[in-house]
Amino acid sequence: MKTWRVLRSAPTWTWPALSALIILFLPQLGLPYAATLQVELAAILALVVSGLNLSLGYAGELALGQAAMYAAGAYAAGILSEHGQTDLLLQLAVSGAVALLVGVVTGIPGLRLNSWSLAMTSFFLVLIIPDLLEIFSSQTGGTNGLSGIQAVTLFGITLSSGDLYMAIIVVAVLWFALMRNIVTSRHGIAFQVLKQSPVLATSQGIAVFRMKLAAYALGAIPAGLAGALFANLEQYISPDAFNFTLATSVLAASILGGSASVYGAAVGAAIMQWGPNNSTAFQQYSLIFYGAFLVIGGVLLRGGIARLGRDLLRRLDRAAGVRAAPVPAAGAPREMTPLSGASLAVRGVSKLFGGNQALKDVNLLAEPGKVTAIIGPNGSGKTTLLNMVCGFYRTDQGEITLGKDRLDQLPPHRRARIGISRTFQTPNLPGGITVAEAVSSGRYMTSRASTWSAIFRTPGYRKVRRADLAEADRLLELAGLLHLRDTQAVALPLGMRRMLELARALIAGPRLLLLDETASGLDEDEVDRIASLLTRIRDAGATVILVEHNFRLVLELADHIVVLAHGEVIAEGPPAEIERNPRVLSEYLGTSGESKELTIAEELASIAGDPSLAGDRGEDQ
Numbered sequence: 001m002k003t004w005r006v007l008r009s010a011p012t013w014t015w016p017a018l019s020a021l022i023i024l025f026l027p028q029l030g031l032p033y034a035a036t037l038q039v040e041l042a043a044i045l046a047l048v049v050s051g052l053n054l055s056l057g058y059a060g061e062l063a064l065g066q067a068a069m070y071a072a073g074a075y076a077a078g079i080l081s082e083h084g085q086t087d088l089l090l091q092l093a094v095s096g097a098v099a100l101l102v103g104v105v106t107g108i109p110g111l112r113l114n115s116w117s118l119a120m121t122s123f124f125l126v127l128i129i130p131d132l133l134e135i136f137s138s139q140t141g142g143t144n145g146l147s148g149i150q151a152v153t154l155f156g157i158t159l160s161s162g163d164l165y166m167a168i169i170v171v172a173v174l175w176f177a178l179m180r181n182i183v184t185s186r187h188g189i190a191f192q193v194l195k196q197s198p199v200l201a202t203s204q205g206i207a208v209f210r211m212k213l214a215a216y217a218l219g220a221i222p223a224g225l226a227g228a229l230f231a232n233l234e235q236y237i238s239p240d241a242f243n244f245t246l247a248t249s250v251l252a253a254s255i256l257g258g259s260a261s262v263y264g265a266a267v268g269a270a271i272m273q274w275g276p277n278n279s280t281a282f283q284q285y286s287l288i289f290y291g292a293f294l295v296i297g298g299v300l301l302r303g304g305i306a307r308l309g310r311d312l313l314r315r316l317d318r319a320a321g322v323r324a325a326p327v328p329a330a331g332a333p334r335e336m337t338p339l340s341g342a343s344l345a346v347r348g349v350s351k352l353f354g355g356n357q358a359l360k361d362v363n364l365l366a367e368p369g370k371v372t373a374i375i376g377p378n379g380s381g382k383t384t385l386l387n388m389v390c391g392f393y394r395t396d397q398g399e400i401t402l403g404k405d406r407l408d409q410l411p412p413h414r415r416a417r418i419g420i421s422r423t424f425q426t427p428n429l430p431g432g433i434t435v436a437e438a439v440s441s442g443r444y445m446t447s448r449a450s451t452w453s454a455i456f457r458t459p460g461y462r463k464v465r466r467a468d469l470a471e472a473d474r475l476l477e478l479a480g481l482l483h484l485r486d487t488q489a490v491a492l493p494l495g496m497r498r499m500l501e502l503a504r505a506l507i508a509g510p511r512l513l514l515l516d517e518t519a520s521g522l523d524e525d526e527v528d529r530i531a532s533l534l535t536r537i538r539d540a541g542a543t544v545i546l547v548e549h550n551f552r553l554v555l556e557l558a559d560h561i562v563v564l565a566h567g568e569v570i571a572e573g574p575p576a577e578i579e580r581n582p583r584v585l586s587e588y589l590g591t592s593g594e595s596k597e598l599t600i601a602e603e604l605a606s607i608a609g610d611p612s613l614a615g616d617r618g619e620d621q
């Protein structure tokens with residue numbers, strides 16, 4: 001176990017780097033030629049699979065088009081070579097660009113239509129490869145293939161087969177290093193958010209379509225590079241090499257290795273290359289076997305071999321007492337930094353769902369430095385109103401403005417960028433990310449760093465990331481969660497998840513904070529903690545809208561209450577006024593409204609048989 005602790009004390013990149021170095025020099029270490037060829041083919045397949053992992057494992061889009069991008073890269077390199085352009089770097093650049101173009105052109109319609117359409121369009125893309133190659137047979141050789149590929153060169157020097165081996169491994173290793181930089185960056189976390197909840201991603205200002213397209217198109221690049229390497233390795237390419245069986249084998253390798261993993265792509269590709277693709281008997285029934293791999297990977301091996309590896313690492317770490325980096329000690333409770341809230345005005349807003357009038361001519365004004373509570377019985381339209389403010393539903397009629405900005409014509413991600421943050425009725429936290437990463441993800445759109453800066457870890461990127469994490473720590477300390485910053489976000493109990501959502505909403509420095517039943521399911525202590533944090537947020541100048549069933553919390557916090565019933569505002573005013581309003585009593589509680597001497601809090605307490613529901617005000621009276 002001591003040895004394990006020593007091994008784990010090395011930087012995380014040490015072992016992948018060492019493995020890469022060994023693979024690079026395998027021929028010199030005496031690997032036979034036939035096995036060398038298998039390593040080359042596995043590295044090429046790993047590149048193709050890594051592209052699928054980016055779109056499937058990280059952005060959550062099933063796409064089978066990797067085979068088409070691989071073909072595009074291979075034919076681009078092959079045609080260049082036939083025309084005397086044999087330089088490997090030139091071919092890699094052109095093949096990567098051509099594959100990227102194929103990715104963008106096929107991704108736009110596939111992703112626009114949502115749901116399974118990308119899987120379908122990419123599936124047909126693979127099916128039409130032979131026809132496309134036949135149409136352009138004067139360039140591609142049609143079904144006969146392209147056989148005039150010349151020996152590849154680098155800066156004018158012809159590469160031997162040993163040199164080409166090295167080139168293939170270097171390209172694969174470099175790509176994997178860059179891909180690791182993408183998925184461990186703030187963009188990688190945004191991909192995780194997007195994959196698990198497009199609604200959450202949108203509410204953080206992420207343009208879902210553009211982000212998915214970026215992942216799909218980025219995934220095209222390694223497939224293009226792989227195509228160029230394959231064309232030079234085989235010096236002959238034909239449509240048979242890019243058929244549906246290849247597309248399925250790429251998918252099977254991705255699922256088997258673990259699609260949400262960088263190194264899983266290499267492991268899955270290696271297994272596919274050594275086992276199935278290497279055996280003639282297997283190739284006869286390949287589709288059946290790939291199907292079996294997909295079932296095994298999907299049902300029995302969720303997360304693939306990569307997940308098994310991660311679990312094993314964790315177990316060994318626990319057994320050896322390897323600890324994560326110490327969490328910074330919490331200092332004195334931090335002051336809230338001022339928040340510049342803006343006035344929200346909802347004027348004459350209506351919403352019809354089929355024949356159901358969910359909202360009718362609703363007016364509401366929420367001011368900075370104040371908590372505006374929206375209450376009402378179940379189905380009265382509270383969440384619908386919240387969803388219309390943040391843009392998940394379009395208004396049928398009426399106008400919504402935040403400060404000087406008109407909102408009702410804007411898509412939800414643009415509204416988030418204008419300064420609307422929200423929490424959800426059921427806390428919305430993606431799996432696979434830590435508490436600190438979940439909170440910092442709220443800054444994805446407010447402080448920007450390009451994907452390229454993340455890939456190459458430029459000083460600009462590092463500065464933004466440092467600020468992300470420092471801000472996340474500040475807000476976690478405020479929410480009392482700093483000691484849990486490296487815990488998996490989804491592992492927290494409900495009360496802490498709600499605090500975490502609040503911290504994530506705050507990190508964007510919102511002009512308007514929308515809270516949807518933030519105290520639901522919490523015990524009294526947790527409600528008190530949320531109330532005290534919300535008071536500080538309000539006092540810092542935020543405009544807060546609170547949709548809430550917990551009347552004690554509403555009375556304690558709200559400066560202004562708006563009461564909805566059947567989609568209409570039936571009363572509004574300060575808490576003292578609202579809790580004695582007879583119409584509110586009758587609509588909200590379903591009572592006759594005759595017992596006017598009782599407040600809502602007291603009525604609720606008597607219905608629930610729980611005096612605490614009456615809160616301080618109720619008890620005082």
Ligand SMILES: Nc1ncnc2c1ncn2[C@@H]1O[C@H](COP(=O)(O)OP(=O)(O)OP(=O)(O)O)[C@@H](O)[C@H]1O
Nearest residue numbers: 353356357358376377378379380381382383384385
């Ligand atoms: N996407 C939708 N499609 C159709 N009807 C909807 C949709 N969303 C809400 N509704 C309907 O609109 C009405 C208002 O629902 P909403 O969820 O806004 O009420 P609520 O006051 O938030 O209720 P609760 O307190 O139970 O969350 C209900 O009749 C609901 O069935």
